[in-house]
Amino acid sequence: MRLVYFGTGTFALPALRALAPHIVLVVTQPDRPTGRGMKMQPAPAKLVAQELGLPVQSPEKTRAPEFVARLRELDADSLVVASYGQILSTAVLESARRGGINLHGSILPEYRGAAPIQCCILEGRTETGITLMQMDRGMDTGDMIEIVRTPIGPDETYGELQDRLAIIAADLAVGWMPKIVAGDYPRVPQDSDRATIAPKIEKSEAEIIFSKPAYQEYNRFRAFTPAPGPFIRTTQGFLRLHTVRLAEGKAEPGTILAVSPEPVVAFGEGALRLVEVQPEGKRRMSGRDWANGARLRVGDRL
Structure with missing residues (x-):
């Protein structure tokens, strides 16, 4: 398999490590100023990619023609996306034979958007999960491949739940990516009438x-x-x-x-x-x- 991995935050790390032997490029958000001193810091996924010896790019805009051309040159079988932070254009998604596969931190179609784990806890839900889905141009609107559900503990925090979900996501990716690359996988459309949004947290x-x-x-x-x-x-x-x-x-x-x-x-x-x-x-x-x-x-x- 030849995979391009799009990820930025800590949620992306277990799947990044698990798929590393098949990854030809890691794409992360650019370095950002963080902390009290507002010093420029690389994304967690960038640090792990460098640790693993994987090539990394951190474009400001993934739709830039030169970046899309670079993706096409890689001749990837699939893109894998986890906690990346940008909606990918059609040109980016079409740069790989099987398009993009997203590891989303909710039971879709509920909690589409940037903060599904936090919004789920905030609303007092007692169950969540990971949805493995085929990406399209919309925000978490693509066909579903598999959903794995898990209970939310009554005292479980966002950080604790995110760490658990990230491991579930990695297991899903490892199990499904060979089948996806071979074209042997289901695609179940989402029921958009049941969709809810999990906007970015302020x-x-x-x-x-x-x-x-x-x-x-x-x-x-x-x-x-x-x-x-x-x-x-x-x-x-x-x-x-x-x-x-x-x-x-x-x-x-x-x-x-x-x-x-x-x-x-x-x-x-x-x-x-x-x-x-x-x-x-x-x-x-x-x-x-x-x-x-x-x-x-x-x-x-x-």
Whole structure:
């Protein structure tokens, strides 16, 4: 097999490693400024490709004629796409004999788009999966080849679920790519009437709001951990939340219900226990250490 692999984030890494012997080119997003210093950093998939000794390209625009010409020169059997970050043009998809195969992090046609895993957790779903699909010009609209389903744990975060789904995706790719290259695979059209969209996540969506039900904001915490990072606003600034748990209690939203063994904060319905936090501009610490440093008492409002 001759495969061109399009991937950028950590979700793409297990399949990249598994298919490496057959990959003739890895395509990732260009280096981007990240972190506090906003230094240019390569995509995780680029680093792994270099580690594996695979050729890498990171074009700003995949539809550029010179890049499409390069793909055609490779004479690939198929493109494999996982967490790449751009919709591929018809010219790109047609550069390989079997077109493009996508590893999508949801049970299609639900959660088409950039953030299927996060949106699924945010909405409190208890099941998700990986859809192996034939790509077309639309956004995750192509025919389905196979779906593998998996439950979502009640405390499972985006990062944890993404890691599990990435392994499922790699297994699917390894099992199906020889059949796909041979042209021996099913194609089941999606029911577009059941389609839902999972748009790109904005950092502002990670704010935890006291006036809302605790179970709803716990889903928000899970959906945005570890990235972009859930936070609350307090009278002392932003507080990043690293570990929280559902708790019982009733008071005005934002009221401290307990400070030991960890601080418990009231929400519109129920409460959350702050197990591990990070005050603005400070190190990560236990919720208890933060509460002690902030001199919080039962009845205080955040």
